[in-house]
Amino acid sequence: xxxxxxxxxxxxxxxxxxxxxxxxxxxxxxxxxxxxxxxxxxxxxxxxxxxxxxxxxxxxxxxxx
Amino acid sequence: xxxxxxxxxxxxxxxxxxxxxxxxxxxxxxxxxxxxxxxxxxxxxxxxxxxxxxxxxxxxxxxxxxxxxxxxxxxxxxxxxxxxxxxxxxxxxxxxxxxxxxxxxxxxxxxxxxxxxxxxxxxxxxxxxxxxxxxxxxxxxxxxxxxxxxxxxxxxxxxxxxxxxxxxxxxxxxxxxxxxxxxxxxxxxxxxxxxxxxxxxxxxxxxxxxxxxxxxxxxxxxxxxxxxxxxxxxxxxxxxxxxxxxxxxxxxxxxxxxxxxxxxxxxxxxxxxxxxxxxxxxxxxxxxxxxxxxxxxxxxxxxxxxxxxxxxxxxxxxxxxxxxxxxxxxxxxxxxxxxxxxxxxxxxxxxxxxxxxxxxxxxxxxxxxxxxxxxxxxxxxxxxxxxxxxxxxxxxxxxxxxxxxxxxxxxxxxxxxxxxxxxxxxxxxxxxxxxxxxxxxxxxxxxxxxxxxxxxxxxxxxxxxxxxxxxxxxxxxxxxxxxxxxxxxxxxxxxxxxxxxxxxxxxxxxxxxxxxxxxxxxxxxxxxxxxxxxxx
Numbered sequence: 001x002x003x004x005x006x007x008x009x010x011x012x013x014x015x016x017x018x019x020x021x022x023x024x025x026x027x028x029x030x031x032x033x034x035x036x037x038x039x040x041x042x043x044x045x046x047x048x049x050x051x052x053x054x055x056x057x058x059x060x061x062x063x064x065x
Numbered sequence: 066x067x068x069x070x071x072x073x074x075x076x077x078x079x080x081x082x083x084x085x086x087x088x089x090x091x092x093x094x095x096x097x098x099x100x101x102x103x104x105x106x107x108x109x110x111x112x113x114x115x116x117x118x119x120x121x122x123x124x125x126x127x128x129x130x131x132x133x134x135x136x137x138x139x140x141x142x143x144x145x146x147x148x149x150x151x152x153x154x155x156x157x158x159x160x161x162x163x164x165x166x167x168x169x170x171x172x173x174x175x176x177x178x179x180x181x182x183x184x185x186x187x188x189x190x191x192x193x194x195x196x197x198x199x200x201x202x203x204x205x206x207x208x209x210x211x212x213x214x215x216x217x218x219x220x221x222x223x224x225x226x227x228x229x230x231x232x233x234x235x236x237x238x239x240x241x242x243x244x245x246x247x248x249x250x251x252x253x254x255x256x257x258x259x260x261x262x263x264x265x266x267x268x269x270x271x272x273x274x275x276x277x278x279x280x281x282x283x284x285x286x287x288x289x290x291x292x293x294x295x296x297x298x299x300x301x302x303x304x305x306x307x308x309x310x311x312x313x314x315x316x317x318x319x320x321x322x323x324x325x326x327x328x329x330x331x332x333x334x335x336x337x338x339x340x341x342x343x344x345x346x347x348x349x350x351x352x353x354x355x356x357x358x359x360x361x362x363x364x365x366x367x368x369x370x371x372x373x374x375x376x377x378x379x380x381x382x383x384x385x386x387x388x389x390x391x392x393x394x395x396x397x398x399x400x401x402x403x404x405x406x407x408x409x410x411x412x413x414x415x416x417x418x419x420x421x422x423x424x425x426x427x428x429x430x431x432x433x434x435x436x437x438x439x440x441x442x443x444x445x446x447x448x449x450x451x452x453x454x455x456x457x458x459x460x461x462x463x464x465x466x467x468x469x470x471x472x473x474x475x476x477x478x479x480x481x482x483x484x485x486x487x488x489x490x491x492x493x494x495x496x497x498x499x500x501x502x503x504x505x506x507x508x509x510x511x512x513x514x515x516x517x518x519x520x521x522x523x524x525x526x527x528x529x530x531x532x533x534x535x536x537x538x539x540x541x542x543x544x545x546x547x548x549x550x551x552x553x554x555x556x557x558x559x560x561x562x563x564x565x566x567x568x569x570x571x572x573x574x575x576x577x578x579x580x581x582x583x584x585x586x587x588x589x590x591x592x593x594x595x596x597x598x599x600x601x
Contacts, residue, residue, distance in 0.1 A: 027239070030248035030307070034255065037300055038205075041259065042102040045293035048485070049106040049115070052288050055487060 066431055067533060074544035075147045075536040078551060080518070082140050084511055085555040089133030089562065091510045094208055094255050095262025096126040097201035099293055100181075104197045106289070108190050118286055119197070120185070121574040122266060127182060128565045130204075132558050134175075139551070141167075147544075151525050151535035155233045158224045158241065159214050166210030174203030205255050212254060216247025219517070220315050221526050226418065228399055228411055233529070246311055250517070253304035256297050257513060260473055261506035263294025267480060268503035269570050271496035274489060282574050287499075288484045295477035301470060306363075312520070313364050313372070316527065318452055319520035321375045322459035324360065325350060328374040335360040335372065339464075343456040348375060375456070379449040386448045387441075388414040389421030390433050397434070419529040424448040426533050454522045458515065466512035469505055476502055 024032035100119050107115030141163060144152050152159075177199040184193055217224070223240030224233040235241075267290040273283035312320040320326075325343045327350070336355030343350050364372055373381070395410035396418065411418075421433060427447045429435040436444055476498055483489050489496060521527060525535040 027243045028248055030245075030252045030304070031243075034252045037252075037256075037296075038098060038259075041293055041296045041300075042098060042105065044296055045099070045102040045289045046105045046109065048288045048292040048481075049103075049285055050110065051485070052285055052487075053110055053112070 067426075067536070067538070068541065069426075069533070070541050071539055071544055072533055072536045074541065074548060075539075076532065078147060078544065078548045079140075079143055081548070082136070082143060082551055082555065083514065083518070085551075085559070086133065086136040086140060087510055087514055088507055088559065089129050089136060090208070091254075091258035091261035091507060092129045092265055093126065093133050094204055094258030095260065095297075096122060096129065096265070097197075097204040098259060099262050099266060099290065100126060101194075101197045101201045102289055102293060103286075104194050108194050114282060114285065116185075117574055118282060121282075122286070123181065124569055125265075125269075125566060127178070128562065128569065130178060132562045134171075136555060136558055147537050147539070148525070148535050149537040151530065153232055154530050154535070155217070155221075155224070155526055157232060157234050158217055158221075161235070161238075162210040162214040162217075162241070166207055166214075170203055170206035170210055174200060174207055177203055208255055208258075209251050212251045213242055213244065213247045215517075216244040216250060217241060218524075218526050219250075219521060220244055220246045220311075221529055226415060226529070228396055228408060228415075231400070233526070246308075246315065249304055249307045249311055253301060253308055254510075254513075256300045256304060257506070257510050259297035260294055260301055261510060263290045263297060263477070264473065264499070264502050264506045266290035267294060267477075267499045268501075271499040272570070273573065275493060275496050275500065279573050279575065280490075284484070284487070284489065287480070287489065291477055291481040291484045294473070295481045298470065298473045298477050302474070305467070305470065309364060310366065316520065317373055318375070318378050319454060319459065320364065321373065321378055322454045322456045322520060323463045323516065324364070324372070325353070325456055325460045326372060326374040327376060329377045330360060330372045330374065332361040332365075332371050333358055333368040337363060338460075341460060343460050345456050375453050379453065382420065382449040382452045383445050385417045385420045386424055386445045389417040389419060390424050390436070390441075391421070392418040393421030393425070394433050419524065419526075419531065420448065420452075422534050423451060423523060423531040426451070426531070451523050454520050458519050462512045462515040462519070466509050466516060469509045469512075473502070473506065473509075 020035075021032065024035065100123055103115055103122065104119040106112075107119060144159075144163075177196050180188070180196045181193070181200050184196060188196065221233065222244050223235065223237040225236050226232070227234050241247075266286055270283040270287040270290065273279045274287065309320070309323075312323070325338050325341050327343075327348050334357050336357040337359035338350075338353055338355040341350045341353040341355075360372070361368060361370065392411055392414035395407050395414070398404070399407035399411055414421075424444055425431045425433055427444045429437075429440075476495075479492075479495050480489075480499055483492050483495055523531050523533065525532045
């Protein structure tokens with residue numbers, strides 16, 4: 001039951017996101033670009049930090065060897 | 066009679082308060098999103114360093130946010146105190162986004178800022194992350210509503226002038242919100258804020274790396290900021306092009322001033338001026354160096370379209386001024402008599418009413434009814450000249466903004482490259498450039514505002530209400546007194562911001578000591594004043 005509610009909630013979020021994308025894409029293309037672009041900038045910056053940890057991990061492994 | 070000195074002092078006061086305020090805004094806009102990125106890494110990796118990172122940069126964000134809010138509050142009151150005619154004329158339209166900004170975005174932002182600072186031990190990790198994202202959203206929504214209001218000043222859509230109430234009234238709220246100018250300017254401004262914040266985080270991290278302090282913390286912060294800044298700086302240029310295109314379509318005098326176009330261009334040869342000394346008085350360049358074949362595709366996105374120069378724009382304004390004078394005189398007659406004939410005469414030329422109001426400045430006793438027939442051509446000529454913004458200011462503000470904007474791409478590209486290779490400390494010049502570049506994006510944001518707002522002149526609402534007609538009727542003494550008061554107060558705010566920022570940046574991320582210890586040379590790793598941090 002809990003999983004079902006989670007799926008329904010996520011489906012609602014998805015539907016809302018799609019509606020937002022359609023409306024924003026039609027009437028406010030730059031607003032839509034901002035939403036998508038900001039999310040992308042945040043994810044790339046976060047991925048850079050995760051990569052840093054992976055590089056540190058690899059360096060630590062090399063040193064141990 | 067309107068006192069031109071009062072108008073100029075009102076302009077100076079608003080410009081100074083806006084420029085002061087905008088020293089803080091970009092960092093708030095960008096740092097809030099950067100904090101969200103940092104905390105995202107904390108939630109994903111579970112490493113406490115990223116929690117400390119979010120808290121440390123969050124502390125600097127808090128200082129900037131608090132002082133930024135204090136400088137912004139007064140501006141909303143200035144509309145009423147110094148620009149009462151403007152507030153009467155467009156209050157119905159302009160007041161709405163300002164009210165939404167205050168009620169929705171700012172309250173939302175403030176509420177979640179409190180939760181972000183004090184909720185670390187009270188909220189779960191995902192809940193706190195959601196709060197940080199809501200702070201970022203709230204900050205940027207504040208900017209959105211202000212820029213929607215500003216978009217109306219640049220391109221007044223979604224409203225119509227009512228001759229009975231003598232003010233603009235809403236016809237379409239959607240048109241106001243989805244105004245092209247507001248959209249492009251919102252993205253351009255907020256992303257410029259991202260660049261500012263990225264340079265700030267990168268610069269302070271570079272300071273630590275150069276001093277070999279908090280190296281693990283600084284290298285990671287630097288990495289996040291460099292990537293964040295690189296993509297943001299590229300996005301800013303894209304949006305800059307979009308705004309230039311809008312100016313070409315909607316505000317041709319502004320575009321002509323930005324490009325220093327005294328005469329209509331000949332496509333496709335038209336050069337993009339790299340350097341020039343424009344002389345507004347004689348309407349020519351004292352000296353000019355340009356790159357041919359660049360301007361036409363850059364502005365018009367074609368090879369064959371010419372761009373009207375200032376001479377052509379002045380010629381095109383003259384019939385509008387004549388019609389505008391007819392509209393304003395008809396409106397005055399309608400206000401007195403309420404006769405349908407006067408209303409019909411007004412309706413005929415109502416779209417040019419603003420040009421009539423602009424001509425009032427040059428009319429005898431600022432009364433269009435007192436213009437003698439023989440004086441009309443001279444008044445029309447002077448009014449036409451007044452429709453062009455200051456070319457020197459526009460030309461150089463724009464060029465400095467663009468040159469520094471492109472320089473940032475280079476700085477972020479090198480910074481990201483050496484950071485990704487983990488070789489930053491082998492290239493101290495990158496670190497030094499990053500550190501000394503901290504104030505430059507703020508400066509660029511200021512140039513951007515000068516381009517946007519000085520380029521809107523002589524209008525407070527483009528094509529409808531001249532700035533000259535918008536001001537309140539204060540005395541010169543009142544304006545000088547309040548101006549001095551604002552300058553003193555805002556300078557104190559800036560001094561406080563710089564003092565606190567320097568102090569807390571020097572304290573560093575792991576600081577647990579007293580404020581007095583902060584001004585002393587930093588203690589070495591392991592000494593009292595710093596927490597034990599295994600990533601150092």
